[in-house]
Amino acid sequence: MNAVPMRSRLWRAFHQLGSPPYVYRLAGRLAPWLGVASCVLLAVGAFWGLVLAPPDYLQGNSFRIIYIHVPSAYLSMGGYVLMAVAAGIGYIWRMKLAHGVAVCVAPLGAWFTALALVTGGIWGKPTWGTYWEWGDARLMFELLLLFLYIGYMVLRMSFDEREKADRVSALLAVVGVVNVPIIHYSVEWWTTLHQGPTLIREGGPSITMDMLIPLLIMLAGFSLFFGWLLCKRLQGEILRRERRTRWVQNLAVEAAA
Template sequence: MAGMSSLSAAQRFHAYANPARFMALSSRLVAPLGMLSALVIAAGLWFALVASPPDYQQGETVRIMYVHVPSAWLAMFGYSVMAVASAVALIFRHPLADVAAKSAAPIGAAFTFLALVTGSLWGRPMWGTWWEWGDARLVSMLILLFLYLGYMALWATIEEPVRAARAAAVLALVGSINLPVIRYSVDWWNTLHQPASVFRMDGPTIASSMLLPLGLMALGFTVLFVTLLLVRMRAEIMRRRVRNLRLARAASGAGA
């Protein structure tokens, strides 16, 4: 135990990078985190659907916001996780980083999709149409989905994991640099076409009665994201182990 404290920060960093230690630690974390996210989301939903008043302008429709807004946050958060993990994978050659980046992508894409669907459901009564190009946020969300899908397609296409990880990391980093530019261009395009009296999904102010459910849902979704990330990373590590075992079996069967 005395030796533990003398480890340098970098050594400790790499100690957690060890997949075996990660597997041991994460197996203890998944269940409690999953329960925590279920509890927080349940509480958030109760406040969102039951214990908060309808909006004076949007009516009951406002309740979709409590799912939509946290989903949109998580969509962005997922991409950030992916980009940071990709940077770590490229710079430090951290063995878990590319696993984390690969695992974050489908979760982020799912939250992006959820944000798009809830946005569309919200738009139906508000705009009278399922999709409104006048809302720059929704349009950006759609483009973010494309970035996620492209990233996942790249992983799926390159068979060799090390090469796929390197290529996907470059794509994620280029994407993270490009994302603000895309966002700005969409905003610019949006103001150019001056959408006439479109309800913006952000609204001018957030009433204080909305803050509690919104905060709870955001917290619950974030914990859910982390839980799913751990589950997917474990699955990915096991998938690679299976791959290695099968390669070894093919090699041992060579002489037989």
């Protein structure tokens, strides 16, 4: 008896999330809050990580790069999973908005992947003694992740018709998601120059609390920052996809006035 209204409520929420005007307004309302919260967290986390956290016993101050490298790498992988799930939903349920989410995640994910590679290289020089090592599985598969993001965007560009681009690029996004667990486990499956995972490992994080707290703050700050930009990009994407609808044209007139 109770299950039916519960289920219908869930379906209504699902359908609302498929409604462009609803999501456009939701994103517009969320964006400023996410923006302010992420900037505060990033400022606090960066100050804590650069000034208050102690230096590492072995690496000294170069370890402070962890506070931007790890969140970038985590977003590069989390972003890809989000993109693949959204593209998959869009493909199966023919939900244009879900494809729109995947389209908006791609450039953000690609930028954070590039950041993870660059900050990792800068960190590698004073610790390993090299910026880059061809042949290290962790580095190779993270680079492959960047190519997957770029491939997704380039593949879309090769289609004139948006719906066809949605369908074909969604399959690439779903196929590429297999790379994400490979990146995570690469340091355990093979011998690598890159060290093992510090946070997500058996026995808990292998970093002391005074170094861990700013890292968690930065992870939260980067995540909210990603959400903020995703909201703004999604708004733009919805306007482009729905430009022929009455509600978008009314909105344009209102914005001009």
